[in-house]
Amino acid sequence: MPDGTTTSTISATGLLPQELEVAQLIVSALSLEVAPEEIEPEAPLFHDGLGLDSIDALELALAISKAYEVKLRSDDERNHRIFASLRSLTAHIEKHRAR
């Protein structure tokens, strides 16, 4: 992750550029009715937050695999840590993505 303090925010909810990119991926992969820049970075993606379900998890895993070559796994504590929020999902992708 780059230093967030020097990166200018470009969305109403304060998304970093990488987060906005992942937000765009989520919205397009799942055909959500929400604008990417409106996703709250710390809000839960599943259930209460964006309201995603296990089908979305499969779709999202596919999209992330294609875009970043990052493979999601259940032993990554899927619904708890990585999918906890847009921010945590982006951090996971940044950490594991193919360079």
Add this chain to the structure above:
Amino acid sequence: MPPEQDLPLTSRGGAEVICHRPAGPVTIRRFLGEAAALARRLPASGHAVNLCADRYRMLLGFAAALLRGHPTLLNADPSPHRLQALAAAYPGTYLLADTPIATALPLVPVGEEQAVDGLGEPPRIPAGRVVAIAFTSGSTGQPTAHPKPWGALVAAALAAAERFGLRPEDGPPSSVLATVPPQHMYGFETTIMLPLQAALACHAGEAFFPSDVLDALDALPPRRLLVTTPLHLRALLAEGRRPAPLSAVISATAPLAMSMAEAVERDWGVPMLEIYGASEAGSMASRRTAFEPDWLPYRGIRMGQGEVEVPGLGAVPLADATEPAPGGRFRLLGRRADLVKLGGRRASLAELNRLLAEVEGVEDGVFVAPEDIERNPAARLSAYVVAPGRSAEEILSALRLRLEPVFLPRPLVLVPALPRNGLGKLTQAALAELRMAAAGP
């Protein structure tokens, strides 16, 4: 079989493997010892809600409850609302869980059990005793209970073992990886009952994402069986990585598109089988989708008019209309409630969905009847179709060759995916949302 007849918990040898865990294979002998240990910690009487996600722990909990004479309630929903409803309906309801859960109900955590000796021979259970209760959601939102006597579950497991070559005399033991939860009837039959009654061991861990499934298959010994749904299969095929050699792939819960059945046969070089089942009756028949339009009933299953005769259960009403086909098989005509009448012509939505699935390039699709179909003579069906790279016009042209014109969808809406639930089904609520979205603002 007579209900008073006793049938063993397992007919397998003590040294055989019942489950593959990360720490290594677990033998029947050790499993029986650990189940006996867990049984000692259970309440004196009651009903067990087994929420364990780890299949080995689900097996242990089921066997322990059996040893104490407690039926297992097949429910995967841990919401307090659902658990309270079960507790209100079933006296002495307690929970078996392998992860922490906040609940006011009695909770028996299932972890690493220390095997106790002295069980000797596997216990025998009266065939007529209800050992599990499955639930269907029901159209009213109130779940309907379907009691499962031990004899019916054993008969179904033995029939499935015969059908899929999982009897001891069929060759070396198999291992099964499933993407469906063990609390669902399909997952319960294939990953809890089969390891007890057939030459087969289940994979204990969760396998959900394509990477999980592929890695878990790599780790399993040969004669691997993949038990899954059209939804998971679609993700697996898109992943592009060929799985470890499989002896068969089995799909259920929703109709499998012909294109996917053919892709599995072609790209993975493995038989793609489909099970026809229902929570009420259990698994009833199977077919090899790419080659067989008709279903071959399991041994002992007799298809009737609007009902099916199931060993150990008797006559069970069927939601699907069927008709006899050559060779002792039957053809599925679709869900009875799904019959629609337009312009004086009758069709089943399930049959229309099947025809739609056969159109080249269609990955998934569903016909939806408008709510006013019974009273609006101008009513039309609509269809929601997943077909990357194809236009609505192309699909409509293909449908014109297959359907009575009156059943052609208006509109046919191309969508990126259908709102299927965790079991690959389209609920009435999801279909209603599709209808609303199509109606526009």
